[in-house]
Amino acid sequence: xxxxxxxxxxxxxxxxxxxxxxxxxxxxxxxxxxxxxxxxxxxxxxxxxxxxxxxxxxxxxxxxxxxxxxxxxxxxxxxxxxxxxxxxxxxxxxxxxxxxxxxxxxxxxxxxxxxxxxxxxxxxxxxxxxxxxxxxxxxxxxxxxxxxxxxxxxxxxxxxxxxxxxxxxxxxxxxxxxxxxxxxxxxxxxxxxxxxxxxxxxxxxxxxxxxxxxx
Amino acid sequence: xxxxxxxxxxxxxxxxxxxxxxxxxxxxxxxxxxxxxxxxxxxxxxxxxxxxxxxxxxxxxxxxxxxxxxxxxxxxxxxxxxxxxxxxxxxxxxxxxxxxxxxxxxxxxxxxxxxxxxxxxxxxxxxxxxxxxxxxxxxxxxxx
Numbered sequence: 067x068x069x070x071x072x073x074x075x076x077x078x079x080x081x082x083x084x085x086x087x088x089x090x091x092x093x094x095x096x097x098x099x100x101x102x103x104x105x106x107x108x109x110x111x112x113x114x115x116x117x118x119x120x121x122x123x124x125x126x127x128x129x130x131x132x133x134x135x136x137x138x139x140x141x142x143x144x145x146x147x148x149x150x151x152x153x154x155x156x157x158x159x160x161x162x163x164x165x166x167x168x169x170x171x172x173x174x175x176x177x178x179x180x181x182x183x184x185x186x187x188x189x190x191x192x193x194x195x196x197x198x199x200x201x202x203x204x205x206x207x208x209x210x211x212x213x214x215x216x217x218x219x220x221x222x223x224x225x226x227x228x229x230x231x232x233x234x235x236x237x238x239x240x241x242x243x244x245x246x247x248x249x250x251x252x253x254x255x256x257x258x259x260x261x262x263x264x265x266x267x268x269x270x271x272x273x274x275x276x277x278x279x280x281x
Numbered sequence: 282x283x284x285x286x287x288x289x290x291x292x293x294x295x296x297x298x299x300x301x302x303x304x305x306x307x308x309x310x311x312x313x314x315x316x317x318x319x320x321x322x323x324x325x326x327x328x329x330x331x332x333x334x335x336x337x338x339x340x341x342x343x344x345x346x347x348x349x350x351x352x353x354x355x356x357x358x359x360x361x362x363x364x365x366x367x368x369x370x371x372x373x374x375x376x377x378x379x380x381x382x383x384x385x386x387x388x389x390x391x392x393x394x395x396x397x398x399x400x401x402x403x404x405x406x407x408x409x410x411x412x413x414x415x416x417x418x419x420x421x422x423x424x425x
Contacts, residue, residue, distance in 0.1 A: 146299070153302050160309065177310060184306045191299050195292065202288075269291060 074100065074108045082112060082120035133216045135201055140220045142194035144227070145186050147262050153183035154258045162251035218277075224270050231263035318389035321366055325386045326405065328363035329372060332384060333416050335362075336374075340418045346382050350374045377415065385413040 074095075081091045088109050095105045113121040156176045163172060201217075239256045242248055311319070335353045340346050347353055350362045350371060364371045365386065373385035391408040405414050 150299060150302060153306060157302070157305060157309075180306050180309055184303060184310070187299060187303060191296075195296070198292075202285075265291070265295070269288075272287070 071104070071108065074104065075111065078108055078112065079120050088114070135197060136217045136220050139194060139197040139201060140224055142190040142197065143224070143266070145190040146194050147266060149183040149186040149190070151258055151262050153180060153187065155255055156180045156183065158251055158254045158258070162249070162254070164251070218274075221270050221274055225267060225274070228263045228267035228270070231259060232267060235259040235263065315390070322388045322390055322392065322407070324366050325372075325388060326407075328366075329384050329386055329414065331363060332372060332374070336382060336416070337419050346376045346379070346418055348376070373413070380418040381415055382418075383413050383415050385411055387411045 078091060092105055111123055113123045115121045156179050159176055235256055242252060336347060339353055354362060375383045377383055388407050388409055392406045
């Protein structure tokens with residue numbers, strides 16, 4: 067993989083040095099059966115500036131500071147999503163108690179769980195909003211590095227995690243419907259997981275698509 | 282739609298859900314002051330139970346109830362009889378007759394419904410203020 071894209075870059079560089087316009091290079095490469103996506107990426111490495119030799123565009127790079135910001139943002143996102151879900155689950159448990167469990171016992175343990183959820187939400191969620199805004203501001207001022215390596219990886223990871231939750235949620239829904247075990251309590255929980263995971267998935271998919279459209 | 286508008290709207294919607302949930306939680310949870318008083322009451326109950334155990338083990342050994350709690354200090358493993366965690370006054374102990382006795386403590390709150398089952402045997406419901414509980418000397422075991 068690496069060597070083939072190196073070959074491609076060297077070829078493009080040599081062609082650009084000879085003054086061949088990008089469109090012709092693209093046609094030539096398409097004829098040689100290079101995948102269109104890869105051609106576009108490789109051509110995109112060089113700026114459309116008339117200069118003696120081809121001008122490379124700045125590539126996204128891995129900086130420790132960006133890694134810190136993105137890691138913090140996604141960690142607080144996960145914590146907020148999980149504990150919001152846990153808080154909503156507690157409300158559902160209190161509103162539709164499980165007849166198998168003793169009421170007084172479940173009250174006490176739900177209260178402790180609510181306390182934990184509130185603690186995480188109060189701290190993680192505002193942090194998440196703040197860091198997200200920070201990253202967004204930095205990205206809008208430096209359009210060159212739209213999504214750094216770490217940002218892209220973490221976003222895809224988030225997509226993967228949230229998609230897994232949605233899939234697992236749907237599976238459990240179907241499983242229970244087939245078993246005839248559909249209670250309001252269960253249905254509401256499925257809804258909570260679906261909405262939270264689905265929203266996260268939808269939002270970050272848009273982010274990625276917007277990012278890719280801009281480069 | 283402008284991507285940043287979508288982001289803003291989503292942020293507002295999500296924040297609204299979070300805030301609503303937090304407000305809901307505030308209704309369910311008790312204030313930290315109340316929680317602290319509940320913990321103190323639980324501590325008082327535990328103290329009373331440990332005194333009861335000591336009294337009963339004393340009664341088994343000597344076949345009579347102790348005259349007062351101070352006596353227990355010498356006999357049993359209890360280094361110092363527990364006292365009220367806030368006022369530091371000792372719990373009131375009174376023998377009612379040969380085989381039963383009474384222990385009193387002053388509680389901050391009346392016991393909540395949910396604590397009862399949670400703490401299992403030995404737990405007694407109580408109202409706020411001074412409450413006395415009656416206990417019996419354990420029946421003497423037949424020694425073969």
